[in-house]
Amino acid sequence: MKERGQQVDQNSESFTFLGKGTDFKGVVSFGGTIRIDGRVEGEIHTTGTLIVGEHAMIQGIVSVGVLMNSGKIHGTITAVEKIQILKPGVLVGDIRTPVIAIEEGSRFHGMCDMGAHLGSGERALSLDMAPGLVATAQ
Structure with missing residues (x-):
């Protein structure tokens, strides 16, 4: 097993x-x-920001600000800001992001x-607030 990393400013x-x-293998x-x-x-x-390249494979728990995925991820992902799944990316698992x-x-x-963002002052949409959606869905 190889382990290496480079720091670039x-x-x-x-x-x-x-x-x-x-x-x-481990915690990063x-x-x-x-x-x-x-x-x-x-x-x-x-x-x-976590950028997952096209040839990358990640398995486990991911907690980031922003995720940009072009590779393969299998696990539980939390992104405080956003998740982007880019071609040919594959994401299998549960995600939490606004x-x-x-x-x-x-x-x-x-x-x-x-x-995740509903507690920041935004109102949740209920079916009472969107009667047209209820009629369309039925």
Whole structure:
């Protein structure tokens, strides 16, 4: 099993890279942005951005600010800001995020909870507030 990482300063923000051919098991915690093109099994935690490359495979728990996925993820994902699943990305598992974008050609299988933002002053939509939706749905 190989383990490696590179730190690169980009606009004074930390940028970490786990390249193709890298296998990592354990807990990854970092600040800033990380790009993964290898395999990770375990947990990934950051308040920054996680970029999952086309050849990457992640299995486990992911907790990030922003997720941009073009690879394969199987697990439980929480993104405070948003999740983007980009072609040819595959995400299997439960996700929690206020914003999700799924590009045509990518795949998602699991449960999605977008209620994380409802406590911030936004009103939840009830069926009483949208009678046209009820009529359409019946």
